[in-house]
Amino acid sequence: MAAQLGNRLAPTLLDSWWSRPKYATWATKYDRTSTCRAHIKRGHGVLAPQHFGVTGLKLPVSKLRGAEKGHAHRNISQKRTLGAVSSTLNISETEADNEAGETARKLVKQAVAEGRFVFEREEVDAFKQMLNMTDSQLCEHMISPATKLARPPISGYYVGAVGMGESGRVYLGVNLEFSRLPMQMAVHAEQFMVANALRMKERAIVRLAVSAAPCGHCRQFMAELPRVDAMEIKVINQPTMFLPELLPARFGPEDLLHDSSTPRLLEDRHNGLTLTAAAAALCLDEDLSAIGDAALDAANSAYTPYSECPSGLAVRTACGSVYQGGAVESCAYNPGMSPLQTTLVAALAEGGHRWEEMQTAVLVELPGAPVQHAEIVELVLKRIAPNARLVVLSAER
Numbered sequence: 001m002a003a004q005l006g007n008r009l010a011p012t013l014l015d016s017w018w019s020r021p022k023y024a025t026w027a028t029k030y031d032r033t034s035t036c037r038a039h040i041k042r043g044h045g046v047l048a049p050q051h052f053g054v055t056g057l058k059l060p061v062s063k064l065r066g067a068e069k070g071h072a073h074r075n076i077s078q079k080r081t082l083g084a085v086s087s088t089l090n091i092s093e094t095e096a097d098n099e100a101g102e103t104a105r106k107l108v109k110q111a112v113a114e115g116r117f118v119f120e121r122e123e124v125d126a127f128k129q130m131l132n133m134t135d136s137q138l139c140e141h142m143i144s145p146a147t148k149l150a151r152p153p154i155s156g157y158y159v160g161a162v163g164m165g166e167s168g169r170v171y172l173g174v175n176l177e178f179s180r181l182p183m184q185m186a187v188h189a190e191q192f193m194v195a196n197a198l199r200m201k202e203r204a205i206v207r208l209a210v211s212a213a214p215c216g217h218c219r220q221f222m223a224e225l226p227r228v229d230a231m232e233i234k235v236i237n238q239p240t241m242f243l244p245e246l247l248p249a250r251f252g253p254e255d256l257l258h259d260s261s262t263p264r265l266l267e268d269r270h271n272g273l274t275l276t277a278a279a280a281a282l283c284l285d286e287d288l289s290a291i292g293d294a295a296l297d298a299a300n301s302a303y304t305p306y307s308e309c310p311s312g313l314a315v316r317t318a319c320g321s322v323y324q325g326g327a328v329e330s331c332a333y334n335p336g337m338s339p340l341q342t343t344l345v346a347a348l349a350e351g352g353h354r355w356e357e358m359q360t361a362v363l364v365e366l367p368g369a370p371v372q373h374a375e376i377v378e379l380v381l382k383r384i385a386p387n388a389r390l391v392v393l394s395a396e397r
């Protein structure tokens with residue numbers, strides 16, 4: 001039935017959505033719901049996207065009427081779609097309402113529970129439509145399932161952060177802790193969300209929703225973001241706030257970066273590094289070209305305006321997947337992220353990997369630079385991925 005469903009769906013968002021391998025299972029799952037069976041029984045033999053609520057069926061008719069009164073965010077064409085669909089189907093307003101909310105909640109919860117950390121703009125728009133929510137409300141709604149993806153073996157305190165980029169994508173973040181290592185290795189949920197957006201080349205975060213008030217460390221870390229003063233910050237069940245309220249009289253990037261053209265965190269940058277001849281030869285000898293290129297790319301994208309010591313890491317897992325991350329500095333130094341931390345964010349966000357699945361790690365940095373990561377990366381890898389081999393490649397400008 002999943003294949004039949006895929007063939008019959010109109011060419012909309014759901015086509016690409018369901019065609020992803022992990023969502024093929026959703027098609028089967030939702031085909032079995034009473035909702036879909038009910039539509040088939042009513043003679044709507046073809047399951048179209050609206051049966052999943054994306055084009056309107058699942059949107060509550062009662063809420064549509066609210067929209068017509070002018071206090072919701074729908075546009076005219078959406079209302080027309082809703083009207084057409086709801087009149088086609090002989091279901092009560094209450095039934096539509098319940099089905100809409102329930103299906104939408106399941107979809108969002110399932111997507112997050114399956115370990116997705118990035119949602120494309122089209123998916124976000126579909127979720128908003130299904131749940132009849134604004135951007136801000138959707139971000140807040142996604143916090144709860146997101147927190148379950150955290151890995152806090154020391155504190156047992158689960159934190160979830162949901163950020164929306166100016167592209168319209170939504171990025172999730174969770175806190176990571178590492179047993180038998182110093183607490184400084186921990187990654188906070190807001191840092192995870194920012195590193196997640198960074199690897200997707202998002203250029204600014206316009207809103208953030210978090211399960212608990214951002215700690216001082218994260219407030220300082222987020223001060224590196226471009227146009228951060230306009231970023232809406234919503235702590236669950238609290239009014240919207242902005243960074244100037246949370247971090248007044250701050251020490252910020254402008255205190256150290258006197259050239260206003262210096263790219264801020266998330267903004268495009270290239271650090272101009274190449275591998276030394278010896279490092280390039282080592283890559284060839286050890287069959288590390290692909291992972292070496294990834295590490296060099298991460299070093300060239302690293303945000304290190306304060307030390308000017310860029311570094312990047314790439315890891316290869318047992319199944320051959322490669323993940324990369326560059327150093328991210330803070331003007332206050334300590335709240336920054338090491339290339340290992342940003343790489344772990346990528347390995348979890350992209351592949352959902354356990355740390356011990358990492359087999360090979362390649363670090364690119366400048367030899368003799370005042371800031372270096374090789375020894376710390378080696379120590380940490382010994383703890384979290386004891387079988388991983390670390391290769392350090394020297395770069396030059």
Ligand SMILES: [Zn+2]
Nearest residue numbers: 188215217218
């Ligand atoms: Zn924090």
